[in-house]
Every structure is written in structure tokens, then in C-alpha cells.
Amino acid sequence: MDKVVAITGASSGMGLETAKLMAKAGLTVYGGARHLDKLRGITDVHSVKLDVTDTASKQHFVDTIMKEQGRIDILINSAGYGELGPVENISMATAHQQFETNFFGAAELAQLVLPIMRHQHGGRIVNISSVGGDIYSPLGAYYHASKAALQQWSDTLDLEVQRFNIRSVVVQPSGTRSTWGAVAREKIRQNVPNGSAYADLAELMTTTLADDAQGMSATSSDLAQVIFKAATDVIPKRRYFNAVRDRVTVFVARALPNIFRRRLQHSLE
16 A cells, blocks of 8 residues: 555554554554654554654654655654543543544644645545443543534534535543553542542542453554554545444443443442
8 A cells, every 4th residue: 555644642552553454564654752762663564752741843743744745644643641530530631631632633634635635636544433422331431522523623624524525423431441541540649648538439530441351352454454454445434343242332322321321330239
């Protein structure tokens, strides 16, 4: 495939595995990340320092690719993390940082590449959301909100740009054995102080997000395969899931929210 791919969050987890998979398939891959140590050893991935919360850094990322390749065919917005903690405790500055990384970073990069893709008469933007964009759990208010925003934004963008042979699609992973869970658990520890009224929720969610917990069966390599398909399908779908269970979870949450809510409340009793 003679395509040029830009991937954010490419130094770990599904972003890293996707970068390696796409390079192996013959695509020209540029991996952007704040920390490039894991990328420097992969000779067939071009590593570029990138902070998705910084406008100048995002512009440099796009400019570097255009200077060296003259085109960008696929943008994969993979950078993201879970800022987990009680709404009562998380500062507005921290909430803004969650949205800057999970939502606004993707939105600004899309603004930078869309003129390029229109000029090329084609392109694909793949936005890595989560089943958490449709479901919710304790301590995840800002994470869930950022992913829900990403999905609504992506769907709207898709309506606007299909006429230019550009598509914006969403991948919705479920629980994944990756660095995401470790970061989320650490955020819970940071945001729930000793003696907190939310200590029971912190214990519940820390257990739920353990690498060996039920539902955390997918690997980053599994998700890389899904992302690859979302980026390269000739006729793309609006949503991509790793497993049937993930698709059913989203369907139930959207179609039968009261059932989902009762199940969640039962787990809190």
C-alpha cells in the first residue's frame, strides 16, 4: 500500500502496535509521541516528537510529514488516557487536560490534515474512542465525556467530508491489557485521597481495571488489527469493535439504558 500514515500516541499500547503493523504492511508510518524511546528502535517507523495538547507541536508533526512525503492519507488519533476520580475531587484544570488530550488534540489535528486530504481528493481519519463513549462507570465522568464528545464530533465530521472522498470513523475498544489500565489505576490513587468518601468506589474500579480482570482480555495487538481495518477498508464502517461482546455492550447501553444503569447500581451495593 502506497499510503502515508500519521499516528498519535505511538509510543505505547495500541498506538505502538498499530504503527508496527502498518509499517510491516508496507505503509509509510509517522509515529508521534511525547516519549520516543520505544519508537527509536523501530527502523521502519518515522518517529516525531508530538504533544497533542500543544498547537505548535501538532503543526510541526504535520509539517514534518508533508515536507518529507508531500501527502498524508491516514490520520489515526490514538493518543489518550483515563483521568479517573470523583467529580468532587478532580480540578477543572485536570478536567481540561483530559479533554485537551482525548478530544481537542484529535480535533485540531483533523483541522490541519483536512485541507491536505481535500487537495488529494481522499483520506481517512480514524478516531480511537472506547465503549466508554457510550457506557459509564464510577469515577470516569471526564473520561467518558471526552470519548462521547469524540464520537459525536467524528460522526458530524464524517457527514461534512464524505463528499470529498474523506471518511472519519471510530474504533471503540473495550477493556484492554495495556498501559492504559495502569495509568487509569494510578490516576484513581492520585485523585482519591486517604479517608475519602469515595474510597469504596476507588477499590471497586481499581479491581475492575486490573490487567487480569474479567473483560480485560483484548491485547494491544488485537486492537491494532481492528485499527488497521478501520484505516484501510475500501468501504469503511462508522464504528469498529474488537469483539461481538463490545458491540452488544454499546447497543444495550444505548437502547436499554435503564437495564445498564440497574446492573451498574447492583455492582455498587
